Amino acid sequence: MNLTAAGILWRIALGNVWRNRMKSLIVGFILFLGTGIIVFGNALVDAVDDGMTRSVTQSVSGHLQIYSDDAKDKLALFGDQFAGMPDIGNIPDFHGLAEVVRKVPNVKAVIPMGIDFALGFQGNEIDRWLQRLRAAVRAGDEPMIAQRRDEVRAVVERVFNELKGAAALVAAGGEYAEDMKAAERAASPEFWAAFDQDRLGNLEFLENRIAPLEQTLGDVGLMFLGTDLASFEKNFDRFELVEGSRVPEGQRGFIFNHGFYEEVMKHRVARDLDKIKRRMEEGYTFEADAEIRSWRDQMAGQYRRVLFQLDRQAGERIRDGLRTLLGQASGELPDLLQSFLKVDDATFAARYAWFYENVAPHIQLYAAQIGDTIPLQAYTKAGYSKSINVKVYGTYKFKGLEKSDVGKMFNLVDMVTFRDLYGLMTPERRAEVAAIRERAGLKDVKREDAEAALFGGTAAVETTAQATGFDEFGGDGGAKVERSQADQKFEPTEIERGVALNAAVTLTDPTKLVETRAAIQDALKAAGLKMRVVDWKEAAGMMGDLVTVARTVLWVIVVIMLLVALVIINNSMVIATMERVKEIGTMRAVGAQRSFIAALFLAETTVLGLLSGGFGALCAAGGIMLWGKIGLPAQNAFMTFLFSGPRLYPTITFSHLFAAVMLIMFFALISTLYPAVLAARILPRVAMAEEG
Amino acid sequence: MSTPTPSKHTAAADAPPLVELTAARKDYPLGRTVVSALRGVDLVVRRGEFVALAGPSGSGKTTLLNLVGCVDVATAGTVRVAGQDTGQLSEGALTKLRLDSLGFIFQSFNLIAVLDVFQNIEFPLLLQGKLSKAERAERVRAIVDKVGLTNQMKQRPAELSGGQRQRVAIARALVTRPTLVLADEPTANLDSETGERIIDLMRDLNHTEGTTFIFSTHDPKIMTHADRVVRIADGRVVDAAGSSDTHAHVQGHA
Numbered sequence: 001m002n003l004t005a006a007g008i009l010w011r012i013a014l015g016n017v018w019r020n021r022m023k024s025l026i027v028g029f030i031l032f033l034g035t036g037i038i039v040f041g042n043a044l045v046d047a048v049d050d051g052m053t054r055s056v057t058q059s060v061s062g063h064l065q066i067y068s069d070d071a072k073d074k075l076a077l078f079g080d081q082f083a084g085m086p087d088i089g090n091i092p093d094f095h096g097l098a099e100v101v102r103k104v105p106n107v108k109a110v111i112p113m114g115i116d117f118a119l120g121f122q123g124n125e126i127d128r129w130l131q132r133l134r135a136a137v138r139a140g141d142e143p144m145i146a147q148r149r150d151e152v153r154a155v156v157e158r159v160f161n162e163l164k165g166a167a168a169l170v171a172a173g174g175e176y177a178e179d180m181k182a183a184e185r186a187a188s189p190e191f192w193a194a195f196d197q198d199r200l201g202n203l204e205f206l207e208n209r210i211a212p213l214e215q216t217l218g219d220v221g222l223m224f225l226g227t228d229l230a231s232f233e234k235n236f237d238r239f240e241l242v243e244g245s246r247v248p249e250g251q252r253g254f255i256f257n258h259g260f261y262e263e264v265m266k267h268r269v270a271r272d273l274d275k276i277k278r279r280m281e282e283g284y285t286f287e288a289d290a291e292i293r294s295w296r297d298q299m300a301g302q303y304r305r306v307l308f309q310l311d312r313q314a315g316e317r318i319r320d321g322l323r324t325l326l327g328q329a330s331g332e333l334p335d336l337l338q339s340f341l342k343v344d345d346a347t348f349a350a351r352y353a354w355f356y357e358n359v360a361p362h363i364q365l366y367a368a369q370i371g372d373t374i375p376l377q378a379y380t381k382a383g384y385s386k387s388i389n390v391k392v393y394g395t396y397k398f399k400g401l402e403k404s405d406v407g408k409m410f411n412l413v414d415m416v417t418f419r420d421l422y423g424l425m426t427p428e429r430r431a432e433v434a435a436i437r438e439r440a441g442l443k444d445v446k447r448e449d450a451e452a453a454l455f456g457g458t459a460a461v462e463t464t465a466q467a468t469g470f471d472e473f474g475g476d477g478g479a480k481v482e483r484s485q486a487d488q489k490f491e492p493t494e495i496e497r498g499v500a501l502n503a504a505v506t507l508t509d510p511t512k513l514v515e516t517r518a519a520i521q522d523a524l525k526a527a528g529l530k531m532r533v534v535d536w537k538e539a540a541g542m543m544g545d546l547v548t549v550a551r552t553v554l555w556v557i558v559v560i561m562l563l564v565a566l567v568i569i570n571n572s573m574v575i576a577t578m579e580r581v582k583e584i585g586t587m588r589a590v591g592a593q594r595s596f597i598a599a600l601f602l603a604e605t606t607v608l609g610l611l612s613g614g615f616g617a618l619c620a621a622g623g624i625m626l627w628g629k630i631g632l633p634a635q636n637a638f639m640t641f642l643f644s645g646p647r648l649y650p651t652i653t654f655s656h657l658f659a660a661v662m663l664i665m666f667f668a669l670i671s672t673l674y675p676a677v678l679a680a681r682i683l684p685r686v687a688m689a690e691e692g
Numbered sequence: 693m694s695t696p697t698p699s700k701h702t703a704a705a706d707a708p709p710l711v712e713l714t715a716a717r718k719d720y721p722l723g724r725t726v727v728s729a730l731r732g733v734d735l736v737v738r739r740g741e742f743v744a745l746a747g748p749s750g751s752g753k754t755t756l757l758n759l760v761g762c763v764d765v766a767t768a769g770t771v772r773v774a775g776q777d778t779g780q781l782s783e784g785a786l787t788k789l790r791l792d793s794l795g796f797i798f799q800s801f802n803l804i805a806v807l808d809v810f811q812n813i814e815f816p817l818l819l820q821g822k823l824s825k826a827e828r829a830e831r832v833r834a835i836v837d838k839v840g841l842t843n844q845m846k847q848r849p850a851e852l853s854g855g856q857r858q859r860v861a862i863a864r865a866l867v868t869r870p871t872l873v874l875a876d877e878p879t880a881n882l883d884s885e886t887g888e889r890i891i892d893l894m895r896d897l898n899h900t901e902g903t904t905f906i907f908s909t910h911d912p913k914i915m916t917h918a919d920r921v922v923r924i925a926d927g928r929v930v931d932a933a934g935s936s937d938t939h940a941h942v943q944g945h946a
Contacts, residue, residue, distance in 0.1 A: 002821030004828075008811065015806025586802035589763050590864070591791025591819050593784060684763035684790070687802050688754050688876045 005596060013603035016580075017611070023572050027605075028612035030565045031664050035616030036623075037561060038660040041554040043624045043650045049547045051644030056543065057536050059238040059398040060225065060410065062111065062504030063513055064520065065539035066097065069530040075502055076541025077115065078406055086541075090114075091531070094500040100527045101505060106516045108508045109235040112500035114226040114418045115410070118378040120368065125308035126211040128364065129155050130203060137199050145199075153192050154312040156210055160187035162304060162334070163213065182209040220264055220367065224376075225410040226418020228495045229255070235506050238401065244370040244394020250489045251391075252417045254374065258395040259408030265367045269306050269341065270360060272299035273352055276343070286345045300341040306363055307337055314362035321358055325351075368392050376413075380423025390417050403634070404641030406543065415495045422501070502539075546642070562664075566671040573601065573675035580679075581686050588684035601676035602669060609668040610661070617657040624652045710872055710904050711737040711760050715769035718755050718927075729755040731927040732769065737906060739871065742898045744918035745908040746934075752927040753908040754876060760906060761794060761874040762786045774871055791819055795865030797875035797894075797907070801857040803849040803864075809836070810845045813863045820868060835863045839893060855886035859893065866897060875907035879914055891917045 017024045057063050060077055067075045073086030091097055091112075098110040133148040160183040185191055186206060195202050229247050233239050247253030256265065263271060276295055284292050310318060315333055322336040323329065331339075343351050368374045370392050377387040390413065401407025413421075507516055517533050524531045537544035577584070584597055631647030634640040642648075718730040730752045737743055737760075745753045758764035759771045762778050765786075771778045774793045778786060790796075803812050810832055817828045836842055839859040849857055858878060865873050875894065879887030891914050898905050907918075915921050921934035 002819075004818045004821045004825075008807075008815060008818040011811065012804060012806055019806050582800075582802060583804060586796075586798065587804070587815075588787065589761065589790060589796050590816050591787055591794075591868075593787050596819070684787075685758045687796070687798055688758055688761075688763065 005592075006599075009596065009600055009603050010607070013600055013607050016600075016604050017607050020576055020579075023576050024608055027569050027572055027668075028608050030568055031609055031612040031668055032616035032619075034558075034561060034565055034667070035613040035660045035664045036620040038558055038663060039617050039620035039652070039656055040624065041558065042656050042660065043620075043652050044648075045547065045551050045554050046656070047648050047650035048550060048642045051648060052543075052547055052642055053536070053644075055238075055398075055401055055404070055406065055641055055644040056540050057506075057510070058236055059401060059407065060236070060504070061536040061539050062109075062235070062506040063510050063536055064505040064507070064517055064533055065502050065536065066101065066110075066505060066520070066524070066531050066533050067091065067502040069532050071532065074541070075532075075534060075539050077539050078409065078541055078543045088501055091500045091503060094498060094503065095496040096527075097503060097524070097529055097531065098496060100523050100529065101503070101520055104516065104519045104523050106508050106512050107520070108506040109231060109504075111231045111235055111504045111506075112226075112228055112415055112496065113504055114415070114422055114501035115223065116226065116378055116418065116422050117221060117223055118376040118421060120220045120222050120374055120376055125305070126152075126155060126159065126213075127207070128309075130207050130211060134203055137203065145196075149192070149195060151311040152206065154310075154315060155308055156183075156186045156206070158304075158307055158334070159183060159210065159213055162307075179209075179213055183213060186210050222260065222264075222376075222411050223409055224254075224413045224418070224421075226413050226415050226422070228415055229253070229412060232412065235504075236398075238398040240397055240399050242395045242397050244392070247393045247414060250492050252414050252488060252490070253393045254376070254390045254417075255393055255412040256368075256395045257408050257411050258397040259402055260411060261366065261395045263408065267305065267309075267360075267363055267365050267367075268302050269299055270355070270363075270365055272296075272302065273355060276348065277352055280348065286343070286348075296341075296343055300338055303334065303337040303341055306359060307334060309363040311362070318359060318362070321354075325354060370394055376417075376421060378421040380421070386421060386423065388417055388420055400645035401641060403637050403646065405637045406641045408637075415498070415500070416490050419499055505533075543641075562667045566667060569605075569668060569671035570674055573605070573672055574678060577601070577675050577679045577682075581682055584679055584682045585684050585686035585688075588682065589687040594680040597682070598676040598680040601672055601679050605668045605672040606665065609665045613661045613664040613668075616664075617661050620660075621652045621657055624650050628652070707738040707740055709736045709772075710739045710741075710774060711735070711906070712772040713756075713759070713766075713769065714772075716756075716759060716766045716771050717768035718752075718759060718764070719767045728927055730759070730766075733924075733927075733929050735922060735929055735932055737872075737904065739904055740898070740902050741904050741906075742895060742917070742919045743904075743906045744915045744921045745906060745924060746910070746915055746921050747908075747924035748910075751924045753924055755927075756924065757874050757876050757906065757908055760872075761796060762790050791816060792868065793871050795868065795870040795873040795903075797858070797861050797865050797873060797878045799877035799880045801849070801854070801861045801881070803857060803860055805849055808846050808848050809841055809852070809860050812849065812860055813867050816864060816868045831867055832863075835867050838866075838897070839863045853886075854882050855890065858882060858886075858890050862890070862893060862897070866901065866903065869901070870903065872904045872906065875905065877908055877910070879909065879911060884911075884913065887911065887914060 056077075065075055065077070068089030068091060071087065071089040073088060075088045076086050079086075094112045098112070101107055101110045129148070129152045133145070133152050136144040136148045163180060163183050182205075186209070191202070230249065233241075233246070241255075242258040244255075247255065262274065266274070272295060276292060276299070279289070279292050279295075286293055286296065307315075310333075319333045319336060322333075322340055323331060326336060326339055328336065328339075340351060340355075373389050373391045375387050375389050377385055380386050396412065398407045505520065507513060513535055517535060521533045524533070537547070587597065587600075588594075628649045628651055631649045632643070633647050634643045634645070639648075640646060713733050713735040716730055716733045716735075717728065720727045720729055733752075733756060735756075745756060747753050755764070759766055759778070760773060762773055762781075763786075765771070765779050773789065776789060778789075781789065796802075804815065807815065813832045813835060814828055817823055817831065823831065833842075836845060839862055841856060841859055841863065844852060844856060849860065852860065858881075861878075865875075873894075878894070879890055882890060894905055894907070895917050897903055909915060921931070922929055923931040923934050
């Protein structure tokens with residue numbers, strides 16, 4: 001086709017797009033919508049990708065993760081949905097690895113890591129009172145003993161009254177009758193009159209017979225990430241200390257995740273109140289929402305957790321306050337507390353405030369307070385449990401991820417404590433332990449050998465443990481050594497000189513991730529270290545696949561939509577062809593070649609595609625820019641993680657628009673191929689009169 | 693601008709044949725049977741002739757025009773147009789032949805709706821791509837003057853009367869200076885007065901440009917303008933040298 005013919009072709013195409021307005025409108029709308037969805041969808045997925053990249057790389061993973069090539073499982077920082085924490089082997093000499101990796105260009109930092117699971121003890125309310133009394137007795141502080149004794153007495157009386165209430169409901173007998181008898185004795189004035197005669201004996205009675213009567217709060221499971229805390233804070237800019245202080249250099253220490261601390265470690269009743277408050281802020285009411293009512297009823301059932309923590313004075317003050325608040329002249333604390341906690345839409349706000357003002361100061365609001373030393377119990381690699389006391393220094397959060405589950409996942413602990421809990425030791429520490437064992441004498445060692453054999457089976461376990469660097473030194477013998485662990489200091493170099501499970505690598509220029517990854521791989525290989533280097537998406541396990549999944553879903557939707565569009569466009573073009581048979585025949589008769597007719601149809605689609613696709617892309621771009629200003633609110637914790645914050649701010653790039661228009665054009669032209677061929681086949685004689 | 697009654701201009705008998713049909717047959721399959729639209733036609737049209745094709749509906753007038761106009765090929769026999777055997781030409785070559793040597797005027801004008809008068813007339817020149825923009829403009833303006841549409845150049849077909857539209861079609865057919873113009877019932881959709889004027893215009897162009905015209909018609913009055921009337925019935929030429937003065941033997945029903 002010559003150039004002048006091409007000119008008239010576009011003119012006719014443009015004219016026909018306008019002349020067949022209805023058809024153009026239908027096809028145009030489909031192309032408009034298609035382009036809009038592609039632009040929107042891509043911008044959204046890109047924004048989520050970006051958000052998730054920030055969420056993951058700047059909180060835990062870094063840009064790359066290194067772990068042992070001997071790993072049984074793949075590294076999954078956030079756990080594997082099906083198999084729990086994966087077995088990723090370990091990096092025997094983190095320092096050696098770090099030295100190699102730090103020399104690779106574009107590497108900003110290499111941070112040792114290890115993720116494990118431990119049990120923390122929440123303790124028991126009566127135990128806490130008894131502990132205080134015991135401390136006073138030990139100190140021989142008489143006025144304090146008297147005060148603490150009265151407090152314990154008040155709590156024991158409450159426990160007894162509660163038990164009596166329960167006994168009325170449950171047919172008493174057997175063991176329960178024994179418990180009742182013990183509680184009755186502990187609550188009797190005679191017991192308290194004689195208390196001082198055998199303080200320790202009576203304390204033992206209370207500890208062994210009464211404390212267990214209180215429903216135990218149970219242990220709390222917590223995930224912890226062992227790392228170089230200073231380096232972690234420096235390199236992950238999402239990290240922010242919320243309460244307390246940093247763990248001093250060379251000290252063992254534990255930092256609670258703030259979200260975890262609030263939602264798990266907080267006093268059950270306070271936690272429930274917080275939970276209800278959050279839900280009400282989302283617009284739910286007691287009247288309309290069954291879930292919120294069920295939470296309220298469960299909370300009211302937990303009133304003992306408040307009751308047992310109040311000393312006599314506080315109990316009386318709160319009782320009087322509640323009488324006024326609830327407008328009840330009489331009534332005892334247990335009943336008052338229960339009705340107080342039966343909140344509804346009208347009373348919630350006031351009672352929430354009242355609770356925090358009047359009750360919270362008198363109860364232990366968190367199972368572990370900042371500054372407390374808590375016992376952490378974990379199962380070591382060798383298979384036995386190990387308990388370590390560690391001081392809680394504070395709480396932290398990942399900025400923007402406060403509400404996301406992943407953001408609340410990890411508590412932090414120093415690398416040395418992590419190694420102990422995981423059962424991994426440095427050669428230095430192993431030597432140290434060996435020295436202690438020697439000092440402890442043959443008898444003790446023998447006993448430990450027996451224990452090791454008991455826990456692990458045979459001496460073969462020991463051999464393996466020795467060879468792999470696992471600390472097989474556990475049980476009671478271990479406790480002796482570790483009594484003062486919480487205060488024990490270590491050399492800062494010890495953080496690096498030892499075992500880690502994995503290493504996070506942050507990059508100066510994250511866009512060069514692929515190259516740097518290859519360079520690290522080569523450097524490690526050259527150094528004779530058999531390691532796997534994975535990018536953060538792989539390291540995030542199933543989380544890392546999310547964006548890929550989202551993108552796949554988007555494209556599946558787009559392709560389905562385009563296929564539907566293809567059918568519709570094809571149909572309407574075929575109909576248009578039929579309507580224009582005469583005109584096309586005329587052009588052919590006058591001397592237009594078949595190629596001209598086919599090109600004319602493609603040109604019409606091109607005009608329509610560029611107009612409606614371009615318009616669709618611009619509208620979508622406008623929408624995204626507006627959206628990018630306002631932000632799309634995250635509806636739940638998971639979305640917060642995906643969005644890397646409470647709101648998603650998608651952005652638009654020219655390539656988004658260009659790619660979408662090109663794609664829609666391609667599909668539109670494909671849709672036009674058949675009608676174009678059909679039109680080109682129209683015979684020129686149809687232009688003539690319809691006579692034989 | 694219609695010319696006065698044209699003098700009986702007859703193409704010289706020794707002028708070279710422009711169209712030559714020899715035993716031309718055209719069969720169309722219709723379901724399981726075959727319909728023969730033309731059953732062996734022999735016809736010669738010489739350069740400069742102004743020939744009317746007459747015959748009732750279904751007699752084969754349009755089929756004959758289709759074969760001569762190279763928009764269809766004969767099933768049997770030969771059709772030579774401008775010295776070329778159309779049966780031997782490819783689809784593309786036939787199209788090229790139409791573009792360069794033929795012009796078409798249709799019963800229902802068949803203008804391109806989205807183009808204005810100027811663009812419609814320019815269209816075949818654009819397809820040819822031989823002339824510059826200025827040359828095209830000059831050529832179009834000259835022919836527009838001839839058909840008397842100088843003031844309608846920027847109008848769309850929908851804004852024109854039937855007669856005006858047919859003038860545009862005539863201008864489009866003639867703008868490439870073809871040797872042969874085929875007109876398929878050019879006056880059928882026009883009132884008789886307008887029809888007369890259109891035929892006068894064609895006749896005038898036949899004289900001044902020497903363009904050969906073959907047109908089909910039902911209208912005896914229109915036939916009177918022809919040098920020669922070729923009468924067709926049942927797919928055969930029944931009278932190839934009919935006088936335009938005598939009325940048709942076979943009256944078509946319009």
